[in-house]
Amino acid sequence: RGVVPENHPRRDSILVREKLVEAMENHVVVPQGLIAHGRGECFDYIIGEKTERFAETAIENASALLITAKNPVISVNGNMASLVPAEVVRLSEIIPAKIEVNLFYRDRERELAIKKVLEDHGAKKVLGVDDTSEVIPELFSERRKVSREGIFTADVVLLGMEDGDRTEALVKMGKKVIAIDLNPLSRTSLTANVTIVDNVTRALPLLIKKVEEMKKMKEDEVQKLISNYNNKAVLREAMKFMSERLAQLSLVL
Numbered sequence: 001r002g003v004v005p006e007n008h009p010r011r012d013s014i015l016v017r018e019k020l021v022e023a024m025e026n027h028v029v030v031p032q033g034l035i036a037h038g039r040g041e042c043f044d045y046i047i048g049e050k051t052e053r054f055a056e057t058a059i060e061n062a063s064a065l066l067i068t069a070k071n072p073v074i075s076v077n078g079n080m081a082s083l084v085p086a087e088v089v090r091l092s093e094i095i096p097a098k099i100e101v102n103l104f105y106r107d108r109e110r111e112l113a114i115k116k117v118l119e120d121h122g123a124k125k126v127l128g129v130d131d132t133s134e135v136i137p138e139l140f141s142e143r144r145k146v147s148r149e150g151i152f153t154a155d156v157v158l159l160g161m162e163d164g165d166r167t168e169a170l171v172k173m174g175k176k177v178i179a180i181d182l183n184p185l186s187r188t189s190l191t192a193n194v195t196i197v198d199n200v201t202r203a204l205p206l207l208i209k210k211v212e213e214m215k216k217m218k219e220d221e222v223q224k225l226i227s228n229y230n231n232k233a234v235l236r237e238a239m240k241f242m243s244e245r246l247a248q249l250s251l252v253l
């Protein structure tokens, strides 16, 4: 692929784009996934491409929910599989949590391609490919198909770059939804129980670290974190941070 100069100021971002384009050629990511990524990049630019306090608070709570869940599931779509496959597998091992492929644009070729990426990164079991016998009520697309062992019976679902309808439907089913979404205004961000407003490439490594630390804490301390958490306050902080950062930048033009 085209050579990106070592000293290009946006080198990392360009390399991520190239990774996604390659994943599209391998049927892992859909073209719409590239558009979704561009929207994410824009919000990342505004927050300064760094994990901020509002994201750290959400990551801490996400970790508490995941380690105390009875049946936690990590939902994987094309963008997740291409950006953070190793981190998804590692996180699933340490929680431990199940991994399920769940796609907005589902077809056999993509299901198998995503399963393979996860297996190539060490996943022993990937749900959501040959076991989608259940449906999420109120959804009418291919996204409604889920595994009984996985999302259908999950109490906590972690997802990234997700469509708003499905997040709403999962919350209506009584599941605790943890969403990673750079856009604090999206329906997913607004309806999830825990919203991590951060890039999935930064958030997942931090979540892994947090889970490792928190597993050493006492159960009642972990429970206390969960009961003190307020997602609306986190979203408000994220929106305020973005607007204040833009206002500040406008002063130094």
Ligand code: PTJ
Residues within 6 Å of the ligand: 028, 029, 030, 032, 033, 035, 036, 037, 038, 039, 040, 041, 043, 077, 078, 079, 083, 102, 103, 104, 105, 106, 160, 161, 162, 163, 164, 180, 181, 182, 183, 186, 198, 199, 200, 201
């Ligand atoms: O692989 P499929 O078939 O399941 O399809 C996946 C896409 C991404 C096409 C589908 O879920 C979709 O259309 O998503 P949306 O509705 O565009 O939402 C994606 C959200 O993720 C947007 O709010 C983006 O701002 C955000 N986003 C994009 N890239 C990142 C991100 N959030 C965190 N980290 C990113 N790298």
